[in-house]
Amino acid sequence: MSLVEGLGRVAGRRSGHGVxxxxxxxxxxxxxxxxxxxxxxxxxxxLLARGVVPGDRVAVVLPTSVEFVRAFFGVLAAGAVAVPLPAPAPFSSSRTYLRRTTMALRQSRVRLVLTSESIAPVLTRSMLTASGSAAVVDVRCVMAEEATFVDRADSHEALVQYTSGTSSDPRGVVLSHGNVAAGVNAIASGTRLTDADIGCNWLPLFHDMGLIGSFITPTMHDVDIYLQPPEAFLRDPVNWLRTITRVRATFTMAPDSGYRYALQRTGPEAVGDLDLSAWRIAVNGAEPVDERLQRAFIRRFARAGLAETVFLPAYGLAEATLAVTFPPLGQPTKTIRVSREALGRGRCEAVTGTPGAYRELVSVGRPVAGMEVRLVDDQANPLGEGVVGEIHVRGTSVTAGYERHPEATRQVACPGGWVATGDIGVWHAEELYIVGRSKETVIVFGANHYASDIESVVRDIFGLRVHGVLAHQVEGHDGSGLGLIVESNERAPAAQESMSARIRSALSAELGITATHITFVGRGKIPRTSSGKMLRRSGLEVDDRGAADRRSRILLQK
Known part of the structure; x- marks a missing residue:
């Protein structure tokens, strides 16, 4: 069944639910x-009147709006393949935006771009450097009087989901109607989603967690959805919580940093005006899950009726149409404390003692319906419990490859239909625990340390006002070491020296390591993906304005 057929069945129920x-x-x-x-x-x-034929790529470049949702399903109804791309964001780098957008338009050989009157001029300029001759059209000018629905099979391509990879340029994940249908059904099954649920989300609709988890999944299951643009959430996350209160929302999705931001920006005085008792599922994914953040969030909003079992730490990726594993519903989050030293050797060993001796890992549960997961070593040999390895996935929702990128497809394709994720995990009591990414380790004193672990230690230093931390490998004449880029509004040299001393002291106490280079930049200067995750690339540096970029000619200095 195609996604449009699924939408048709939901429409036939005449529930009155919608976006x-x-x-x-x-x-x-x-x-x-x-x-x-x-x-x-x-x-x-x-679209058909403008020459679009089944299989053509049609880009959808619109903010969170009813125009986006009608354009997205309109492309599918024409039998074409939707390519959702971000609209220009306020205060973002136009050069970076146009570069990434042009790359996607060129790679997908987009036939036509659906957008708005205000965005069209920006995209028209971008199209001048893209291959082909795609037209840029205001979606409001496309709607005809009559409706047409082109039949498509499960195997036909439906969507090219550009990833926001943290260690490489974005790649277009090609997903069929069958892939997406399997993915949304797995999410609905894992969360026990019904038409009595109400969604309330702020993630961008061009991103997989926003598009598939926050929009397509509720739509295919007749769930009322309340959507606000991400910039509105960033401006005032309390409004998101007030909307959850007002509409009695039950279902949300966000990365760990989103819940952290809402916690930081919601003071105790605002909690008394909230009623979060209907909120039953807060899917937490897309980046490492911090159980300390979840506990703090639940403590803060318990007075507003928030259940202690609300969080659902999940693991997923665009290549698997989002969901890979979910824990059981209605249970507190499971964690294990494991030896940091043993993790560096690829083993999971439970320990007790001081925080510096262990790392707390969070369970993301078991494979969702239709999904298989295995852990393998460097030679792709399957691993058992307690051994750290790369996560491979296989299932009906898993992509067959990347958009016109055979080399990237070969890099992840494994015999037997398995796909290598680049993520590192470990099995414990038959549940999956995420350790990190294979490309996100830093070697310090000959030992492997996960970048996310280092960054967590710095973020958690009491009273240290930092907005972002990026750990990376640095090479110097005396060997390799740990470099940190720290976002802070503090510009005074004496204050930065004091912060550096506190950071080095915390790293020494917690991990037994030190940073050879610490660079301070202004807030928002660490390059990030479209979903807000920090970009991890070799050659990351800082220019003379304090903005991190990829130029390799400037060595990071203290």
């Missing part, structure tokens, strides 16, 4: 699933 768009906590637009189905068909008619 609600919010700005500053107020609903500014809404579209029922019944109206969405019909309007998607009208967009499809307009």
């Amino acid at each position: 609600h768009i919010l700005r500053r906590g107020r609903e500014i637009a809404a579209l029922s699933f019944g109206d969405l189905y019909q309007q998607a068909g009208r967009v499809a008619t307009g």
Whole structure:
């Protein structure tokens, strides 16, 4: 069954459920699933009249809006393949935006771009440097009077999901209708999602967690969805919590940093105005899960009725149409304390004692329906419990490869239909625990340390006001070492020296290592992916304005 057929079945239920768009906590637009189905068909008619044929790539470049959702399903209704891409973000680098957008347009050989009147001029300039002659069209000008729905099979391509990889340039994950259908059904099964649920999310719709988890999954299961743009959440996350209170939302998805941001920006005085008792599932994924953050979040909002079992730490990736593992519902998060030294040797050994001796790992559960997961060593030999290895996945929701990128596809494709994720994990009591990424280790004093572990220690230093931390390998005449890029508004040299001393002291006490280079940059200067994760690339540096970039000619200095 195609995704459009699935939408048609939901529309036929006439529940009145649909998509609600919010700005500053107020609903500014809404579209029922019944109206969405019909309007998607009208967009499809307009696309076909403009020469789009089944299989063509059509980009959707729009912010969170009813225009986005009708354009997305309109592309699918025409039998074409949707390529969701970010709209220009306020205060972002136009050069970086146009470079990434042009790369995606060129790689996917996009036939047509659906956007808005205000964004079209920016994209038209970008198209001048992209190959082909794709037209840039305001989606409001495409809708015809009649609706058309082109039949597509499970095996037909539906979506090219550009990843926001932290260690490489973005790649287009090609997903079929069958892949996406299997993925959303696995999410719905793992969360026991029903039409009585209500979603409330702020993730961008061009990103896999926002598109598949926050939008397509609820839509395919007739779940009312309240969506606000990510910039509105960043401006005032309390409005998100107030909306959850007002609409009695039950279902959210966000990365660990999103929940952390909401916690930091919501003071105790605001909690009394909230009622979060209906909130039953807060999926936490897309980046390492910090159980200390989850505990602090639950403590803060317990007075507002938040259940202690609300968090669902998950593991997933775009190549698997999002979900790979979920823990059981209705249970507190499981953690294990393991020896840091043993992890560096590839073993999982439970320990007790001082925090510096152990690392707390969080269970992300077991494979979702239709998914297989294995851990392997460097020679792709399967590993048993307690041994750290690379995570491989296989299943009906897993991609067959990347958009016109055979080399990237060969890098992840393994015999037997397995796909290498680049993530590192360990089995314990038949549940998966994420350790890190294979490309995100830093060698200090001959031992491997996971970058996320180092960054966590720095972030948790009491009273240290930092906005972001990036750990990376540095090479010098005296060998390799640990470098840190620290985002802070503190510019005074004496203050930075004091912060450096505290950071080195904490790393020494917790991990037994020190940083050879610490560079301070302004807030927001660490390069990030479209989903907010920090980019991890070799040659990362800092220019004379304090902005981190990829130029290799400037060595990071203390």
